[in-house]
Amino acid sequence: MYGWWGKVLLVDLTRMKTREIILDPETYRSYIGGRGLAVRLLWDLVPPGADPLSPYNALVVASGPLSGLPLPSSGKLVVASKSPLTNGYGDGNIGTMASHHLKHSGFDAIVVTGASRKPVYIYVENEKVEVRSAEHLWGLDTFTTEDKLVREHGRNIGILEIGPAGEHMVKYATVISQKGRSGGRPGIGAVMGSKRLKAIVVKGTREPPIADKNSLRSISEEAYRKLLESEGYDYWIRQGTMATIQWSQQNSVLPTMNYREGVWELYETISGDLMEKLKTDRRGCPYCNMQCGNVIADDAGEESELDYENVAMLGSNILLEDLRRVGEVNKMADKLGLDTISLGNAIGFYMEASERGLVRERLEWGDFKAVREIVVDTAYRRGLGAFIAEGVMRMSTSLGGEALDFAMHVKGLEVSAYNCHTTPGMALAYATSSIGAHHKDAWIISYEVKTDRTSYSREKVERLIFLQNIRGGMFESLTTCRLPWVELGLNIEYYPKMLSAVTGLEWSINDMHTVADRIYTLIRAFWIREHSGWSRSMDYPPARWFKHPLTKGPYAGHHLDPLRYEKMLEAYYEMRGWNENGIPRRETLLKLGLDFTIPILEKIVELG
Ligand code: PTT
Ligand code: SF4
DSSP: OOSOOSEEEEEETTTTEEEEEEOOHHHHHHHOSHHHHHHHHHHHHSOTTOOTTSTTSOEEEEOOTTTTSSSTTOOEEEEEEEOTTTSSEEEEEEEOHHHHHHHTTTOSEEEEESOOSSOEEEEEETTEEEEEEOTTTTTOOHHHHHHHHHHHHOSSOEEEEOOHHHHTTOTTBOEEETTTEEEOTTTHHHHHHHTTEEEEEEEOOSOOOOSOHHHHHHHHHHHHHHHHHSTTHHHHHHHGGGHHHHHHHHTTOOOBTTTTBSOOTTGGGGOHHHHHHHEEEEEOOTTOSSOOEEEEEOTTSSEEEEOHHHHHHHTGGGTOOOHHHHHHHHHHHHHHTBOHHHHHHHHHHHHHHHHTTOSSSOOOTTOHHHHHHHHHHHHTTOTHHHHHTTOHHHHHHHHOGGGGGGOOEETTEEOOSOOOTTOHHHHHHHHHOBTBSOSSSOOTHHHHTTSOTTOOOHHHHHHHHHHHIIIIIIIHHHTOOSHHHHHHOOOTTHHHHHHHHHHSSOOOHHHHHHHHHHHHHHHHHHHHHHOTTOOGGGGOOOTHHHHSOOOSSTTTTOOOOHHHHHHHHHHHHHHHTBOTTSOBOHHHHHHTTOGGGHHHHTTTSOOO
16 A cells, blocks of 8 residues: 555553554545544544543544655644543644654554553654653643753654643643644643643654655645745745734734724734744744744744734734734743633633623733733643633633623634634634634635625535535645645645555545545534534534624624524535534435444434
8 A cells, every 4th residue: 555554553551552553445545644534543442422631532643645745835744632622523733843753654643542640751763662751851841841852862853742731631732843833722732631641752764655756756846836936925935824914904804802803903013014024033844845934032032933823812812912922922822832722712701701890800901911920820720720721611601691602612612813793604614613613624714805705605605615625624634734725826736646646546636525525524423422412503603793793993883693694504514414403414424434423323313
């Protein structure tokens, strides 16, 4: 078999045993890799109803057939688990040298089950696998952890680690790599912490099995060249994702004051233009010629790597002025191992609750000093930080009443940085995303604001499913960065071509859609399996976008319409082959080869 090694490494930290799981070629063809492989492994290995922070949960680190190979922006991998934040399927995508090393190790993925009694880290060097003591690393921040591991093992390794937030099982702790790459928003870092797993270190030196190396080389060289020659390349290199601050402001979708507004009069204090003036360096993921990690010197005079989501959530959403200050909070989140999107949401939610007099301890909008303290307390679950560490869904449920209306999450995952009072398509994208309110699966908002912005059309739903399949299905399973396609318009046909060259099998974009449909539906089945009393209300965006109209900017007075949203959701279900409650129909499961889910699902819900 070309393209895959055909085996997955399983490390059981309770028994301190390792073994190989051999997978058949059909499984690889059906799920490709990355997210696809991860959800299939989680379905098979995690007992239904398992507590995500118990030894029964599994952590999956999965590469895809294209990751870690010399082709555009391939240095990515997927970290996945049953999420402690949402109790559903959770994953994240991280740019890291660990992608290259896993690809060259002889394994397609690493699965960790059980839990160690003492802190450990896993060391994989090709077929050699060791579980080593991490007593000397436990309690350290992610930057120091990485420095120490490099000192112990040399530079030629890939490292995934957690910080204090993961150790204290903060519900939105992430996995960090390379001092500024973060993945696994729905608490995948907390799952590592629950297993007392501080880090995974991989060193791979084996030659991956590629069917047609010459063809891969020429497709890949051409694709790299197209990117360099693309019209937007220079601007991208200057601003990267930070250009989105200005775009969001211009389009009234910049999250401001816990998504109360879509514009902020002080947006220039955190803009991409300002970032350009402060920029000291540029970093990024392996195999990428678009290096989009913009580094500035923060308020503490240290380096901070900025991206749009971080800056919007820790800037306009909590009214924190000054990019250097935002950068400092961002860097703290990276060191502590906290997701910046959920953190900015949880702090913004608390600030609003404080303004409304719903909580005793005060927290003012934009209070930099208080925010810095709260971020550290959150990672260590101290005082008010223990409340904020639980995430917006649990915070709002414990306050109840009006707090439920300004709780910005879907299925428990906090909303990423787009305010959707006037963009029903993006609201539906959040509501039906496979991990909760994240934009990775369908960033339809960029299309929406250019076309029939406030409409609830079927055409938008079709476009949304196309995007979910390409972004959430194809890119997440291949696994490569989607930004060459999204930002610089790299022709999408390069991807099936590269996959064909690597695997020696014929792939087309249509095949990608079929696999993506399968992955989406299996993820949906996983959610239903783990949530008794599943209903379509799980697929609603936050109440604020229906109930609290914008008060500022050109769209003042606008909000979403619940009845028209319902119609859109109905169209979505119909196109996906799911019933009126968002449950896949029996014939859909059979058509996608997901028949193994039927005996389990039909005990829980009506399949129809
Ligand atoms: C991603 C989410 C994002 S999406 C951002 S900024 W973005 C935030 N980044 C964080 C961070 O940084 N530090 C931190 N402590 N928490 C953070 N939380 C937020 O996490 C990221 C890039 C970006 S930057 C984006 S859009 C694209 N995302 C991709 C994706 O999801 N899939 C894919 N195939 N390619 C992608 N390319 C781009 O990668 P999650 P990264 Mg990330 C500092 O992980 O869980 O998916 O959440 O991986 O290596 O940092 O690259 O404006
Ligand atoms: Fe990483 Fe940015 Fe390159 Fe994507 S474009 S691989 S996020 S550096």
